[in-house]
Amino acid sequence: MGFFKTLFDFKRGPEEPENLINIKEWVRLNRWMLFFFIVVAALALILIVSNVRNINNLLTEIRQLEKTEKEIKNYNLRLNAQIIQLEAPDRIIPIAETNLQMSIPTSAPKELK
Numbered sequence: 001m002g003f004f005k006t007l008f009d010f011k012r013g014p015e016e017p018e019n020l021i022n023i024k025e026w027v028r029l030n031r032w033m034l035f036f037f038i039v040v041a042a043l044a045l046i047l048i049v050s051n052v053r054n055i056n057n058l059l060t061e062i063r064q065l066e067k068t069e070k071e072i073k074n075y076n077l078r079l080n081a082q083i084i085q086l087e088a089p090d091r092i093i094p095i096a097e098t099n100l101q102m103s104i105p106t107s108a109p110k111e112l113k
Contacts, residue, residue, distance in 0.1 A: 027034070085091070096102040 093104070097104075
């Protein structure tokens with residue numbers, strides 16, 4: 001409390017308190033260092049905020065890509081199931097017999113030399 005009491009002590013007259021003189025002198029001597037510190041702190045804050053925004057954008061893009069990947073995998077599974085259904089002999093044999101007049105052989109094929 002002594003510092004603030006001497007800082008705002010108006011009974012002392014026109015001379016400034018010793019602590020206030022020391023603070024003014026320190027600020028005068030180190031004003032460029034203070035300015036540099038404030039600029040560096042502001043730049044660091046800007047970089048941090050920019051980095052957070054970029055990370056959020058990347059996370060949103062990752063979520064969208066994962067969703068697209070899941071949709072493509074589901075579509076691929078449906079196509080594989082459809083391929084299995086279309087390749088089934090139970091479906092092919094009746095079509096071959098009726099439309100192409102093919103018949104199922106009764107004996108095994110002979111090997112040609």
